[in-house]
Amino acid sequence: MIFRQKLMPIKFLTVQKRIVFLFALFIFSANSFSAQISAVERTDIFEQVWTTINEKYYDASFNGVDWQAVKKKYSARLGNVSGDKDFYVLLDQMAGELHDSHTRVYSPLQRDERKNRKRAGSGITIKEIEGVPVISSVAPDSEAARLGIKAGMIVRTVNNQPIKQAIAEALSAVGVSSSERATRARVFSKILTGESETILNLELTDADGKTSKFALTRRAFSAKLQVTAQVLASGIAYLKFSGFDESLEKQIEQSLKDFKDAPALILDLRGNGGGDGEFGLRFAGHFFNDKITVAKIVTRSGKPPIPEMPMLLEAGTKEAQIFSRPLVILVNEGTASTSELVTNALQEQKRAVVFGTNSCGCVLAFLDYKPLKGGGDLTLSEFGFITPKGKKLEGEGIVPDKIIPLNLKDVRAGRDATLREAEQFLRNSLK
Secondary structure, eight states: OOOOOOBOOTTOTTOOSOBBOOOOOOOOOOOOOSSOOOHHHHHHHHHHHHHHHHHHOSOTTGGGOOHHHHHHHHHHHHTTOOSHHHHHHHHHHHHHTTOOTTOEEEOHHHHHHHHTTEEEEOSEEEEEETTEEEEEEEOTTSHHHHHTOOTTOEEEEETTEEHHHHHHHHHHHHOOOSSHHHHHHHHHHHHHOOSTTOEEEEEEEOTTSOEEEEEEEOEEEEOOOOEEEEEOTTSOEEEEESOBOGGGHHHHHHHHHHTTTSSOEEEEOTTOOOBOHHHHHHHHHTTOSSOEEEEEEEOSSSSOSSTTOOSEEEEOOTTTOOOOSOEEEEEOTTOOTHHHHHHHHHHHTTSOEEEESOOOOOOOBBSSOEEOTTSOEEEOOOBEEEOTTSOOOTTTOOOOSEEOOOOHHHHHHTOOHHHHHHHHHHHHHTO
16 A cells, blocks of 8 residues: 555645655565666755755654764765665665654655555565464455465565565665554565566465465556445444545545444554545544544644644534444554544544554654655655643554454454454444
């Protein structure tokens, strides 16, 4: 999935600048260029990236990082890069020194992939389950599915490297992010994605202990956002969507209206990397009959990031409420950014009970993608958030009321224990 996330405060729709939440979870395919950037241009772009972060980063302490020392460290490496691919990797590694999932550098190719919602992937995802890297999902109708790769297979090698070595190399490339969960997700994405039509060789062990080799061709595919809305056999409504994108808003709002007479609702935000924050505030408001505070904005200057913006983000009116009945929210390490703010607001107000595993802890924001000389982009965190109860979600995330860790047995059987327990909880509460 590719996340391009936007936020404008709900009361300020005339503001021209967009405020963006970005959980930079995914590593796009490797760079390939028809023309090399000159050494002079590289120096200019390097200075542009470092200076912009130096002047605009939301935290004057740079998350405890000596940003001047970072400049010396990476400028010394600048002359050793062998091509544009390595150059943009270097810039992204420098930005990654802040241990911030939102502050990243994108090459021109990555910028184009993001705009077109496309990346080159292998049709599978990897998660660490019970301490081992495991195939956690396989896309239907993918080459991986046709070859017989199944969820629950343990990853032994990647491109003939032991998985521990592949993880170590990927970590060196992507750096440490805002939380261990965010870092792990970026590492596994780095391992799986790459240039289109390249081969990903895997050695996997199935539930019976049999180890097999597979060769997958990475292919470009569209990261289309989707909505799933249905009534479960119990009569409880279920709503899942993969991102807070305004193109989905009417469909999601209509689903809530269709469910308004359901006895309860399960809102599945697992894997929802966030999105349009204005939409997120409106969405949260559909569950309240009065105004609530979602978060206080934190900036370097103590002033709004733009003059028209309030320092408090609020949601909810009597007219906005659509669903007033019991609500459970499902979260996991892929629940990030806007979806974390929405979940926290509902949890802190005791409007919802949260099931699952700790969310990403990736909750910062920036005003817009900043174009770089040469065609790339820079994103940097220009403000953060404090919840009404004084929590800083960045790095911490949402702690569920009911923690339900994944286990190999359920993954292999295709069982969704989190959904099952949430539904049972609601059924019991309705008796």
